Amino acid sequence: MATSTTPPQGTRHALPTAVHAGIEAQIPALQRFAKRLTGPGGEVDDLVQETILRALNASNQFQTGTALKSWLFTIMRNAFYTAYNRRKREHVGMGDEWNHKLVMDAPQDWVVLYADLGVAINKLPEASRRSLVMVASGVSYDETARACGCEVGTVKSRVNRARKVLSDQFGAALLT
CATH class of the missing domain: 1.10.10.10 (Winged helix-like DNA-binding domain superfamily/Winged helix DNA-binding domain)
Incomplete structure (x- = not known):
């Protein structure tokens, strides 16, 4: 007997609403985790905001029975690694050794x-x-x-x- 992955008719919109309410309760935990990831002077607020944005956009993918906190931490970790890898490839400005060569x-x-x-x-x-x-x-x-x-x-x-x-x-x- 095959099971359907779509929720029953009455709960279809209830799940994202529950996720939205649960995200707000997890903001302090997200801020603490972001501080651990970014270190001192890191972009904690930006990482938390990016995590919440991604979670809200993917709230319909959240599966009932999954720990919301773990799901949010996974999103945050992935967002952090994505931003970290992007920053590694970007070269903002030039080092001092290039400044004197350009003159x-x-x-x-x-x-x-x-x-x-x-x-x-x-x-x-x-x-x-x-x-x-x-x-x-x-x-x-x-x-x-x-x-x-x-x-x-x-x-x-x-x-x-x-x-x-x-x-x-x-x-x-x-x-x-």
């Missing part, structure tokens, strides 16, 4: 610096300039030495001296 000098400063750097590189001795440009372009020291017709140590010395001259001339402007 950049005015483009015209870089244009002037780039032009001055080009003039300074052109003033380097031909051998040093060629070695520096090749190494800075990603050519290995060995390949640069073969192209310049000298030893690897000579290329390293030329590049180091050229970097030193440019560093002395431009200082920290090249490091930023």
Whole structure:
């Protein structure tokens, strides 16, 4: 014999009304449970409000014989976990390490610096300039030495001296 899951005709609307009345009586217990979930300074009132809203919207799903308090606590726990997981995915603002990276000098400063750097590189001795440009372009020291017709140590010395001259001339402007 199959049993029906719908309540008898006269009790259909009585159950949600009983749930609504029972929820109000459970508010102090919900607040205590919310404090345990959220910890000090947590959003207790928001969690209680979200729980009550969800419970009222699902009051027709409440089954007779189920402990209302346990049902509400389950709703609250699920609401808390949902909000917690959502907050983990959200990135509100940026950390302090990003703030200084977002600030950049005015483009015209870089244009002037780039032009001055080009003039300074052109003033380097031909051998040093060629070695520096090749190494800075990603050519290995060995390949640069073969192209310049000298030893690897000579290329390293030329590049180091050229970097030193440019560093002395431009200082920290090249490091930023």
